[in-house]
Amino acid sequence: MPSSPDVATVVIKTPRGIRFDCSGCGNCCLQWPVPLTPRDVEAIETHQPAGQPSPTRRLAAGRLNMQTFTHSLEKKSDGRCIFLTDENRCQLHARHGAPGKPSMCRLFPYTFSETPVGICASVSFASSAVLFNSGKLLSEQTDFLKEKYDLFQELFPTLQLDWKTAQLLDGTALSLESLQSLHYEYSETITPNADETELPPTDMYAKLRQMSARAANLLPSRSAAERMPPVEARPKIIDQIVLKYLAKLYFPTDVFSNDVFDLDIGGLMKDLVSAPDLVLFDANQIPYRFKDLIQLKLGKLEPALQDLLDRFLYCRVFSWLYFGPGFHHLSLLAGIHHLMHLAVLIRLKIKCFMLDHNSQSIEIADMAEIVRTMERRLTQLQLSSNSIAGLEVLLPSLERADRIGFLAE
Ligand code: SF4
Structure with a gap:
């Protein structure tokens, strides 16, 4: 299987006929616990107005199983992400653009698996746009997918699938x-x-x-x-x-x-x-x-x-x-x-x-x-x-x- 391929030369296989573009429905921001890296936490806390409660929470020791993630985002009482507005818009995105969102939110709904036949991209069916197959074909997003794969490797550096x-x-x-x-x-x-x-x-x-x-x-x-x-x-x-x-x-x-x-x-x-x-x-x-x-x-x-x-x-x-x-x-x-x-x-x-x-x-x-x-x-x-x-x-x-x-x- 490939081991830590160089992202510039990497070839990502894409499933046939599968599409995705964010439809902005906000459904992926409901109820999910969003895990945060220390860098995400720092970026969020830096912009948090003084005197307001922290929107992040340290993960309990037992949940620290993914190494990269140390915290999660707080949720509102109805389970929605604390940064999701009533109009289903992400406040972090509105204030700082897409790079201002936590890493997992930027990766979602893309998934990657390193297999003996190459790196296979796919998408999560928790996303509404994926469920309705709307947007650009994944096969037409290859450069974008390489960026996402780069992020995926950053977030899951120890994820080695041993097919042997x-x-x-x-x-x-x-x-x-x-x-x-x-x-x-x-x-x-x-x-x-x-x-x-x-x-x-x-x-x-x-x-x-x-x-x-x-x-x-x-x-x-x-x-x-x-x-x-x-x-x-x-x-x-x-x-x-x-x-x-x-x-x-x-x-x-x-x-x-x-x-x-x-x-x-x-x-x-x-x-x-x-x-x-x-x-x-x-x-x-x-x-x-x-x-x-x-x-x-x-x-x-x-x-x-x-x-x-x-x-x-x-x-x-x-x-x-x-x-x-x-x-x-x-x-x-x-x-x-x-x-x-x-x-x-x-x-x-x-x-x-x-x-x-x-x-x-x-x-x-x-x-x-x-x-x-x-x-x-x-x-x-x-x-x-x-x-x-x-x-x-x-x-x-x-x-x-x-x-x-x-x-x-
Ligand atoms: S931070 Fe933004 S994109 Fe991420 S779950 Fe919250 S509202 Fe959604």
Whole structure:
């Protein structure tokens, strides 16, 4: 993998058809804790009028895990950033221009991952402009992206993604050569036509299934992916239990709660062993029976909704943020299947929305909020080693990955 490339010569790979320009909606300034570097703090404090309370707060020792960041910005009582005006404008930007904003605000929503095939840029789906794919193509922002990558390196100097540790399946190593050639195949699967310029891929769920099948071909024995210890719950109930607990993780009752960033692996395992007769999907505060969710058929999503789902999944795959050091060290198979579960969860959430609103459809803005919530949670997750071990037992099943799509049809 590349090690600290010189930013002047660096080539940044960009995902196809993905756009972003700040729309000034202010949505990214709501509720997020903004981490600050000492330089950010100094710049902000220098301009703070005498006698006014400090707008910055020192991070607790336990949160000082990112080294570069020592403080965070204070929030108003409604959770909005202290510098966000009622008109959704950043006061720091208004007073000092874009360079006056904290580094993380300047980086957002760009992300970068250093992979064995190069530096891959992507964007966060917590941004409204990203959700609606508005603005300039990332492929037309290469100089700007280099500046952002420079900033990214400054903020995360110790972030070294060691792809040598990636596994095909928990306990089955994946050499860098195999990984590179698999990802070459994946690029062919995802964007098969080299002449098809700047169109985002379509039907990513089917493409994830193909990726899973290709990875499974490398397994010495396919039964290795089905190695669940004996439990009382039947396979289809297990599918529902896994989705129920993933839904609790990604769509908690209080999205902005600062406590729960881990999977309730204890509850999940208990349900597997005690095999409940009825599993409820309660990602919307209103619990629904899976039977009712299965009965409500979504069919093909409207093109704009499908495009949003496809772009969300594609950006994760493009930037390798779904397995190995890119995502909590999940094995490749578990990582692909986890993405498939996320797609199913989004479709189930759409069904819940339709049942809640007694409606036959969902507006793109409402689906965008579902995706935004999931993206926020993905950024904040802190999975324990027990949770990761549990996911490694539950997610690699090729049979389950094939089956779960039916729950969200
Ligand atoms: S400092 Fe400005 S850009 Fe950053 S979160 Fe606050 S209002 Fe938004």
